[in-house]
Amino acid sequence: MSSFGYLVKEGFKNLFNNRMMSLASIGVLISCLVLTGSAVLLTVNVSNFVDTVSDKNLTNVYLDDDMDHLHAVAIGQDILAVEHVVDAQLVEKDEAMEGFREQLGEDIFQNMTGKGNPFPYSYRISVDAETMQNVEQYDKVVEELKHVQLVRNGEVLGKVASVSSHRDMAQKLTSLSSLITMMSFWIILALAVISLFIIANTIRMTMFSHRFEISIMKSVGATNTFVRIPFIIEGAMIGLISAVVSVGVLYFLSEGIIAALKSILKFNYTPFTDVIWYVAGAFIGAGVIVGVLGSLLSISRFLKREGNEILGW
């Protein structure tokens, strides 16, 4: 066996012999990595949602419940007449119900076809790009849309009942996302520092239990690098195990959350599988770096000692 092979084996032995502290370090590092991953996934999905809303330019205008088909078609002209509205697509009652049927199942809608359909006619509105960028102007358009009426020969034949806009939610989510990103940054930083110290402490304990061997190693002429390697490998393994477990935890966590969210909000979620390799790469990199740094932190002071000082005599 080569020297390196021997040192790697020693590193694994250290990890196992010191398993309680190793598990504590792995636990803290997993919390840190899962939180980091969650923040990244949340940010990616929120920005996707915002993009989806912007792409579709979606604003829904709901008409009065009792408005008939003829009037619903006619009011389309009045809606299009509102400044900055570039398109208005009529959504038939059946079409609206179909959308909900897909999400909520067949049973609920069994007796609701034809005249029993409770959904109102509605319009999908698109506004111009300039309005999408300008919050005040957009709000003005929404306000105008709320007051659109179908007036023929001085008689009000129907009117807009309500206007819903996903843009509001997109804006709220964007600010929520920046808040989450900022909070995550500080939490992750704190956890990274804690992980670093816990790993350093774990390695220090291993070193302490190996102080006798270390004193012999130094007396027979082992280089500091040779003494260090098993401890660095121990730190790196703590990082690697944490990274692999974190990727697994994040996979199940994100699948569960996305499955639950899909029934509430429809947009293109970024599934974890799309980014799994990037996340795994980043986690392994971060985990190993924290592990190695943690071990270096505790080794350097120890290696400056000589002879009986190592043994504390």
Place this chain on the structure above:
Amino acid sequence: MIEFKNVSKVYSSNGAHALDNVTLSIAKGEFVFIVGASGAGKSTFLKLIMREEQPTSGSIIVNDMYLERLSRRKVPYLRRTMGIVFQDFRLISKMTVYENVAFAMRCVGKKTATIKKRVPYILDLVGLSDKANDHPTELSGGEQQRVSLARALVNNPELIIADEPTGNIDPEMSYEIIELLSEINKRGTTVLVVTHEHELVKSFGKRVINIEDGRVVADSADEEYIAI
């Protein structure tokens, strides 16, 4: 081999003068006893040779290396030129005799194939071939010291330093250990033995350096030496 020129050592922690202007020379292939009472400066003398400590003043040359110019990174390479035998053996109890000796070779990056050839040879040299798979706790004091000696020898050093090697073993075994060191010395290895057992020293008739209060008070190599 070993040269001390006006070497003094004062410990900054307690201001103790451990060595005071020591000048001496030990040639390659010599067998030297260093004697002296506790606290005389023997341990400091060894620590300076092993570069565990640095002198406050003076210069030291060990195995052609100028220790005051030796960087920290080079210290392991100095130590590879010497083998150290401790009074308390310093054997790793969870390792077998074979593993303890092999460990010294592992530490300097020797390959398994080389270790497999060299360790049995050295164990045979110290008369412990049949104990290779025993653990140190299963051996007598004398046997443990021979394992310690095997470990010191395994990397083929130019110099063997034995710090009170007979301190923890019975007189008969002590004689055997010095005899073994003497045999090793005959093969060309320089041997430096620190001891306070005057009777043992006398019976071997080797060079004796006596250190008292941090000074060399007698050296049998000097013409005016009077035996103590």
